[in-house]
Amino acid sequence: MMVLLAACLVLLGLSKDRVKSGAILYQMETIPRIPHVVLTQEEKDRMMSFDNEDGISLERMALYYNDHKETYYSQNVLPGEMLEIPGRHVAFDGTIRDEDGYICVACDYDYYGYGEIVETSIGWGKVYDTGCAYGTVDIYTDW
Numbered sequence: 001m002m003v004l005l006a007a008c009l010v011l012l013g014l015s016k017d018r019v020k021s022g023a024i025l026y027q028m029e030t031i032p033r034i035p036h037v038v039l040t041q042e043e044k045d046r047m048m049s050f051d052n053e054d055g056i057s058l059e060r061m062a063l064y065y066n067d068h069k070e071t072y073y074s075q076n077v078l079p080g081e082m083l084e085i086p087g088r089h090v091a092f093d094g095t096i097r098d099e100d101g102y103i104c105v106a107c108d109y110d111y112y113g114y115g116e117i118v119e120t121s122i123g124w125g126k127v128y129d130t131g132c133a134y135g136t137v138d139i140y141t142d143w
Helices: 002-012 041-047
Strands: 062-065 068-074 103-107 117-120 123-129 136-141
Touching (some): 103 117, 117 136, 123 136
Parallel strands (some): 068 136
Antiparallel strands (some): 062 068, 103 136, 117 123
């Protein structure tokens, strides 16, 4: 029994002199606090982006990337007020993004379902819409 108690004390980081009459008294160690870093929205957007000159753009309206066809659609044509995109905003590159910096994309539901993450030519996207052909990732933009 004492061996088991001693083993528990070692695992808990306690010394024998802290044990008195069956009750364990211990001194808590101070763990240094790591400051909570709050990122700006632009920092989140840039973290989720790729620096890819060959990515989709206003000039490059469609391309093949990572085993899918990539196209884009503009909120200027399809405003998408019904899409539930938390923190929806226009990012530095003209893409529509959510509060976590994901590019908002549309896919065929059987290809990628709502909320799934997909790698695009310009950054990480999250599916918020459907209505594309199977195998297509449609990037939501403000272009």
